[in-house]
Amino acid sequence: MESQQHIVKAFDEELDQMMSLIVEMGGLVETQIIDAAAALVRRDSDLAARVIAGDKIIDALEIELDNLTVKVLALRQPKANDLRTVVAALKISSNLERIGDYAKNIAKRTNVLSMVPVVGSSATTINRMSTMVQTMVSDVLNAFVHRDLNSAIDVRQRDEEVDQMHNTLFRELLTYMMEDPRNITPCMHLLFIAKNVERMGDHATGIAEQVHYMVCGEMPDDERPKGDKTSYVFVEPNEVDD
Amino acid sequence: MSKIVESLPNIPEVLPLDPAPQADPAVRVKPLITARNVNVFYGQKQALQNISLEVPANQVTALIGPSGCGKTTFLRCINRMNDLIDICRVEGSIEIGGQDIYHKDVDVVTLRAQVGMVFQKPNPFPKSIFENVAYGPRIHGLAASKAELQDIVEASLEKAGLLAEVHDRMNAPGTSLSGGQQQRLCIARTIAVEPKIILMDEPCSALDPIATARIEELIDELRENYTIIIVTHSMQQAARVSQRTAFFHMGELVEEGATEQIFTAPRDERTQSYITGRIG
Numbered sequence: 073m074e075s076q077q078h079i080v081k082a083f084d085e086e087l088d089q090m091m092s093l094i095v096e097m098g099g100l101v102e103t104q105i106i107d108a109a110a111a112l113v114r115r116d117s118d119l120a121a122r123v124i125a126g127d128k129i130i131d132a133l134e135i136e137l138d139n140l141t142v143k144v145l146a147l148r149q150p151k152a153n154d155l156r157t158v159v160a161a162l163k164i165s166s167n168l169e170r171i172g173d174y175a176k177n178i179a180k181r182t183n184v185l186s187m188v189p190v191v192g193s194s195a196t197t198i199n200r201m202s203t204m205v206q207t208m209v210s211d212v213l214n215a216f217v218h219r220d221l222n223s224a225i226d227v228r229q230r231d232e233e234v235d236q237m238h239n240t241l242f243r244e245l246l247t248y249m250m251e252d253p254r255n256i257t258p259c260m261h262l263l264f265i266a267k268n269v270e271r272m273g274d275h276a277t278g279i280a281e282q283v284h285y286m287v288c289g290e291m292p293d294d295e296r297p298k299g300d301k302t303s304y305v306f307v308e309p310n311e312v313d314d
Numbered sequence: 315m316s317k318i319v320e321s322l323p324n325i326p327e328v329l330p331l332d333p334a335p336q337a338d339p340a341v342r343v344k345p346l347i348t349a350r351n352v353n354v355f356y357g358q359k360q361a362l363q364n365i366s367l368e369v370p371a372n373q374v375t376a377l378i379g380p381s382g383c384g385k386t387t388f389l390r391c392i393n394r395m396n397d398l399i400d401i402c403r404v405e406g407s408i409e410i411g412g413q414d415i416y417h418k419d420v421d422v423v424t425l426r427a428q429v430g431m432v433f434q435k436p437n438p439f440p441k442s443i444f445e446n447v448a449y450g451p452r453i454h455g456l457a458a459s460k461a462e463l464q465d466i467v468e469a470s471l472e473k474a475g476l477l478a479e480v481h482d483r484m485n486a487p488g489t490s491l492s493g494g495q496q497q498r499l500c501i502a503r504t505i506a507v508e509p510k511i512i513l514m515d516e517p518c519s520a521l522d523p524i525a526t527a528r529i530e531e532l533i534d535e536l537r538e539n540y541t542i543i544i545v546t547h548s549m550q551q552a553a554r555v556s557q558r559t560a561f562f563h564m565g566e567l568v569e570e571g572a573t574e575q576i577f578t579a580p581r582d583e584r585t586q587s588y589i590t591g592r593i594g
Contacts, residue, residue, distance in 0.1 A: 306319060
């Protein structure tokens, strides 16, 4: 029945347009994630600058999508699966826009990081984490387009791996800072970058939940696996420091 | 050397909030009307197939579906309007308050006083506004005196939200009112005989949006005292006024449920296709 057309053709066209905008926005967001991570690893300020500039296009697409959804709500009064699709599209666009913001923030910090010496191999780990998140975004948008519940559930589960990588990075960077205070500036930036990537994963998970709602009419009822333990970490000083 | 440690706090288990009572408001309500396996035939043609439906008291139940799906036929079964059609045959049972309305001892005139009906096109009698409303209570002997009749007429017009607009011209013909006012006059006429149930067959289809909004507001107020079943072609109207929605298609009752559920996550694909505008 999904493939069945509406009697009013313009409604189908608007829903198609909505899908295309999400896909276009998602494609740009994926590129931003990859480019932001590549700029970090390669210490490439030019690429970082392009990522910063590119965020404006994503913001503009979000506004275009918001306007379209408001128009569809007002003019078509969608119901049932149409209503759920429109509501999901609205929320997904806001999640994608946030992911774009995080990519931009990574690019901004990359500028500073390219001016100071390299600390450890954290950038490479962040790159791997970014690739994981980019794949999550790609898979969850495919799940959205194909109304594929199982893929959405799978993406939601995968966020735990991202959280675990973030935990590892957090400890690693803390260690570098304890070893040498000169590491504090780059490590603080790397920590924020790692947190940004971890948040991107959360937003991909949020999109997966919207796809779940769109397909079944209800949000997933189990609590999603949360692996981020960094909020509970602290450094215990030794009484006599050698 | 200092150590990195993790201190997981002891977070007490917090029970989730009680789910909002949106799920199914009618579940605990005893049904006022119970239809079981209702089949209706017009001659050889079967118009309704095995309809079983429970209608809870003091709620608005909307019957929706494409033209010819049987929703009006079902509505007309509830006050035996179909008795007026020679070739029509009704099988199965419909109970109101536990009593089978098709039982041979049931007086149809009394039944129709209890189960009032408002039609698509406002149809006031060619009489004064007062007489339109007074007619029913008079023939049913509900008023012992003129003063009492006056009270019933005014109370009914008040409940129908019309009194303020007509109190100074009660002797003007009912047909001199606007379409929306005429429809409210018909509602006043219906409630004057103290029904339990009001059946409405597309009561707003001949009205403009403002008059429609007034009727919808009135329906919402009336459900405090009456059980209302409304047939409507406007899904927006069904969504706005009803607590329960039943979807009919080709003589079958496809799905019935809380209006919110039907319009956000219907269970049957045919319901989904109809309410999203994919089949007519």
